[in-house]
Amino acid sequence: MKQWWYCLLVVLLALPLGAAEMPLNMTQGVTDISGKVYDLHMTILYICCAIGLVVFGIMIYSMIYHRKSKGAVAANFHESTKVEIAWTVIPFIILIAMAIPATKTLIAMEDPSNADLTIKITGSQWKWHYSYFDKDIEFYSTLSTPREQIDGDQTKGENYLLEVDKPLVLPINRKVRFLMTSDDVIHSWWVPAFAVKKDANPGFINEAWTRIDKPGIYRGQCAELCGKDHGFMPIVVNALSEADFDNWLIEQKQLVKTEAAEAAASMSQTLSLVDLNQQGEQVYLARCAACHQPNGAGLPGVFPSLIGSPIIKGPVEEHLNIVINGKPGTAMQAFAKQISAQEIAAVITYERNAWGNDSGDVVQAADVGNFSNNSAISPKPATEAADTAAINNVAETLTETTPQAAEAIGKIVTPEELPTLTMEQLMAEGEQVYAATCAACHQPTGTGIPGAFPSLIASPVVTGPISGHIDIVMHGKPGTAMQAFSRQLSPQQMAAVITYERNAWGNNSGDAVQPADVASHGQ
16 A cells, blocks of 8 residues: 555646646746746646546555455445535535635736836737837737748748747836737737736727846747638737837937838829839738738638729729728728828738739829828829929828928928818717727727726816817826827827817717817927
8 A cells, every 4th residue: 555655646646747847738837927827727736636546546456455355335325414524525625625726826917017118018909009108109019920931932930920020128126017909800919938918809908918038039929810811910029128228219200210211102102003003912911811811812701802893993083092091990000100101001902913804003192192191192103203392291191190200301381371170070080080099999989998097088187278179189197007199199080080089979078179279288
């Protein structure tokens, strides 16, 4: 009998020693929470193994030593109070022993308070959008695995389907709070090394957090069946030291200025049809091929074909509109903030000339900016120079969205030059801006989410001075999820959404905030 106990002791001691090296076991991760989750996992596993050994050991022992061939005679009794008490109390004690550490770990996992940095994560088919609160930094992160590897024409790389063009950059030793939502269907942001896995639901905000212990590259992916390219939506996190992260923030702000200057310069460039097609093909494969397929044929009943489609063959304005603004109620996203005007021009040119469409249309970056400023355009031949008026119109558009771009062009719009809108116009535009930008947190009905996001119905900000309302929309509120929208929305959009909030859901203030009010407040 002693040999059995020795064997059992060896098994129990061997499991912890080899668990960390088991390829199928849970990884330990690089955060305090992931360590707690791993320890909890191993504790429960050992308890389950011990229970299994005891139960099956007794069963095997009983079958061997109490078999009929040995002359064993079964006891003839019914209803043992002691046995019933034992098999009720012992499992209860085991469950309590498991529940206490599990509850402590779950409570710690759901406590995002006192965060040093807040990042909004928005999932969309099939990319992630990261927005750093109070940092004026936001970008999209998409799969960067070459199409040739996906199609099997090249050898698959080490990080096949787990590599992106722009990773999420985080500091170590700082608490980072994540706010997760979705633009379309349910996604799930999952990074095993952080023990973070949280659903991103359209119209709702879920919270999670992490504090990374050591620098490195950590990979994850969408863990929800979010559509046909569910497996093509990776997550890459680059964890930097605190000093390196602060330097990265400075570099990103400088990068915004550089990109704005480049965007401004692109407005005066006239590219040939060949150059536009080459660039457009690259943009198409990276951004559009997931839905419309590399050959433009789409997926019947799901994503429309671009070969001879009414949009491709129709007026350029309609093509620009759907690429820039998307199509509500469908999977067609708005790409105005995802790619540059030059890239939009290139991909539209490519689509209008690829797969036998052969329209001969050439769309330049200035045309995209001109359309964004609500001016009609017509296709230009490849040799026609960019129009000076178009550049000025683009300057006005960029002034509203990125001050650096306007500064690069040398044209600043003054409050006096901004339009004066009627209450009906402000409310109509404000409702659209609210639904696209604010409803994820404050809900479409303005009721917010108690304990997380305040209601806007008769709130002190909405019913208080207009200047206070403008200030919080423009500059956000440090220490909360309310981000600054001064670089995300134009003065007209901010004026419209403020007017809408002050008059919707029974607020009925009668206040009409004009774009000039917002622009003057920012000076």
